[in-house]
Amino acid sequence: MVRAHVSASVNTPHADFLVDLGHPLLNRVVDGFVKVGGVGALHAASQDTYLFLLQEETNKKSLEKTVQRMGKEAVQWGLVAGVYTGMTYGMQEARGVHDWKNALLGGALTGAALSLTEPNPRSDRVVRGAITGGAIATAAEFLRSLT
Amino acid sequence: MVRAHVSASVNTPHADFLVDLGHPLLNRVVDGFVKVGGVGALHAASQDTYLFLLQEETNKKSLEKTVQRMGKEAVQWGLVAGVYTGMTYGMQEARGVHDWKNALLGGALTGAALSLTEPNPRSDRVVRGAITGGAIATAAEFLRSLT
Numbered sequence: 001m002v003r004a005h006v007s008a009s010v011n012t013p014h015a016d017f018l019v020d021l022g023h024p025l026l027n028r029v030v031d032g033f034v035k036v037g038g039v040g041a042l043h044a045a046s047q048d049t050y051l052f053l054l055q056e057e058t059n060k061k062s063l064e065k066t067v068q069r070m071g072k073e074a075v076q077w078g079l080v081a082g083v084y085t086g087m088t089y090g091m092q093e094a095r096g097v098h099d100w101k102n103a104l105l106g107g108a109l110t111g112a113a114l115s116l117t118e119p120n121p122r123s124d125r126v127v128r129g130a131i132t133g134g135a136i137a138t139a140a141e142f143l144r145s146l147t
Numbered sequence: 148m149v150r151a152h153v154s155a156s157v158n159t160p161h162a163d164f165l166v167d168l169g170h171p172l173l174n175r176v177v178d179g180f181v182k183v184g185g186v187g188a189l190h191a192a193s194q195d196t197y198l199f200l201l202q203e204e205t206n207k208k209s210l211e212k213t214v215q216r217m218g219k220e221a222v223q224w225g226l227v228a229g230v231y232t233g234m235t236y237g238m239q240e241a242r243g244v245h246d247w248k249n250a251l252l253g254g255a256l257t258g259a260a261l262s263l264t265e266p267n268p269r270s271d272r273v274v275r276g277a278i279t280g281g282a283i284a285t286a287a288e289f290l291r292s293l294t
Contacts, residue, residue, distance in 0.1 A: 028293050031293060032289070032290055032293050035286075035289045036286045036289055036290065039282055039285050039286045039289065040282070040286070042282065043278065043279065043282035046278045046282070047275060047278055047279070050271075050274055050275065050278065054271060077286060081286065081289070081290055084290060085290060085293050089293075124197075124201060127197055128194060128197065131190065131193045131194055131197065132190065132194070135186055135187070135189065135190035135193070138186050139182075139183045139186040139187070139224060139228065140287055142179070142182045142183055142186065142228070143179060143183065143228055143231060143232060144291055146175050146178060146179050146232050146236075
């Protein structure tokens with residue numbers, strides 16, 4: 001079976017930054033933090049809105065809890081986005097390519113960083129977070145190359 | 148402040164399919180299932196290997212459990228990849244564009260599908276799985292557009 005591949009890729013990222021801080025790495029980190037943090041806040045709000053629909057009563061306390069959870073999830077999701085974007089962008093600049101190895105290492109460091117935000121960070125949880133983060137990022141990179 | 152944007156994108160996906168089934172959608176779904184399923188199996192293996200390093204003894208039973216978990220995670224991760232790739236690719240073909248709306252809907256359906264594989268699927272868990280799946284996919288799509 002003879003197979004020939006012609007594959008060309010010219011990709012100028014369509015990145016429209018919210019704030020221009022003068023450096024591409026900084027722009028990406030801040031942009032990832034803000035955008036993905038917003039998604040995290042919307043996620044917490046949607047989850048709690050759905051719970052309110054199931055419950056009988058919604059009082060002031062439960063609404064306050066939702067706002068707290070929105071803030072917490074926004075920071076956590078934003079942190080993940082900022083660390084991951086910063087790491088993969090730095091590696092991309094240093095190595096000259098963007099492939100699953102960047103994703104694996106970036107995801108592992110992001111997973112470790114996220115584990116450290118837990119109330120009681122234990123070393124085994126940080127390692128397991130790093131393994132899971134690396135695996136998720138590698139899987140996402142494979143999916144990205146398919147679509 | 149004057150800002151000008153010139154943005155060009157020519158992107159031929161570098162997709163090297165494992166098995167050619169004659170249809171791009173089918174190729175993508177099978178390829179996503181196999182590749183990401185492999186990442187899932189490696190994830191289970193790495194997690195358990197790390198646990199073995201912490202434990203004192205490793206016997207036949209714990210190794211058998213690891214193999215079982217590898218199979219289960221491979222199917223789950225592969226399912227996520229297959230459903231997500233199929234959905235987003237179908238929407239991309241139908242709408243002509245690939246943006247965060249495709250990711251949101253694809254992620255929501257993937258999250259719902261993954262919730263149905265749980266031992267006792269309850270309707271509220273399926274809805275919450277859909278919300279979380281959509282949020283994660285949207286966040287990943289934002290990150291993808293940054294790097």
